[in-house]
Amino acid sequence: MTQFASSAVPLLHADGVSSIRSGRVLFSQLQFAVQSGEIWQITGANGAGKSTLLRMLTGLLQPSEGRIYFNGNPIEKVRDDYHQQLLYIGHKAAVKPELTALENVYWQRRLNGDTNAKNQQQSDWDVLEQLGLLGLEEEFTGLLSAGQQRRVALTRLWCSQAKLWILDEPFTSLDVEGIALLQQRFIEHLNQGGTIVMTSHQPLNDPQLPLQQLALAAPQYEMLAS
Numbered sequence: 001m002t003q004f005a006s007s008a009v010p011l012l013h014a015d016g017v018s019s020i021r022s023g024r025v026l027f028s029q030l031q032f033a034v035q036s037g038e039i040w041q042i043t044g045a046n047g048a049g050k051s052t053l054l055r056m057l058t059g060l061l062q063p064s065e066g067r068i069y070f071n072g073n074p075i076e077k078v079r080d081d082y083h084q085q086l087l088y089i090g091h092k093a094a095v096k097p098e099l100t101a102l103e104n105v106y107w108q109r110r111l112n113g114d115t116n117a118k119n120q121q122q123s124d125w126d127v128l129e130q131l132g133l134l135g136l137e138e139e140f141t142g143l144l145s146a147g148q149q150r151r152v153a154l155t156r157l158w159c160s161q162a163k164l165w166i167l168d169e170p171f172t173s174l175d176v177e178g179i180a181l182l183q184q185r186f187i188e189h190l191n192q193g194g195t196i197v198m199t200s201h202q203p204l205n206d207p208q209l210p211l212q213q214l215a216l217a218a219p220q221y222e223m224l225a226s
């Protein structure tokens, strides 16, 4: 493992991380260190391996080579502690379509370990208001538009106490106002000492975001013999 001065141990560190899927090398020997308070955007063409890398950072997928460290410890050795401090929102909206928007927020709070969720209904309404979902709170989430469902999924960013957010294409389906709202939320989170690692095909255009970027190379495909 790369040696760091104790004061500079990164929050998250990828050390020689490679991915080989279906016999194809997606990326090889990635080396990067994410410090608290930073926002990292992973970029790359379709199929470059961005979602794969995010899943490795969460511990959902094992690297083919190399290791991921959280506060200097291999993530598999501190899994419970790591997952308590991590919020991962994947590519799909991951909302319960048969629950209303309000019920989704309520259960997200509960699943995040908030035992006061029942007393927090006012906060749930506040979150829905922030995300422009007032008036839709009693609709089944599955009946909302793609962008509205994404907004319901993103309410987790207003409810969670997690310090590290790992977000796969969070801007998908959002309109211009939704993208601006989300970038404002990112700034608040970073100002409170939070950290974000995300993928996006969309440029992050808010100059207040202290953006770091990691570009994955485009995948190379061999032609099948004709």
Ligand SMILES: Nc1ncnc2c1ncn2[C@@H]1O[C@H](COP(=O)(O)OP(=O)(O)OP(=O)(O)O)[C@@H](O)[C@H]1O
Pocket: 021, 022, 026, 044, 045, 046, 047, 048, 049, 050, 051, 052, 053
């Ligand atoms: N479970 C799997 N088993 C084998 N190969 C997979 C699996 N999941 C994804 N892949 C392959 O890994 C490659 C990278 O996929 P990934 O979803 O990480 O790309 P991406 O950069 O996030 O793409 P996009 O920009 O389209 O979302 C793709 O070629 C995909 O087919």
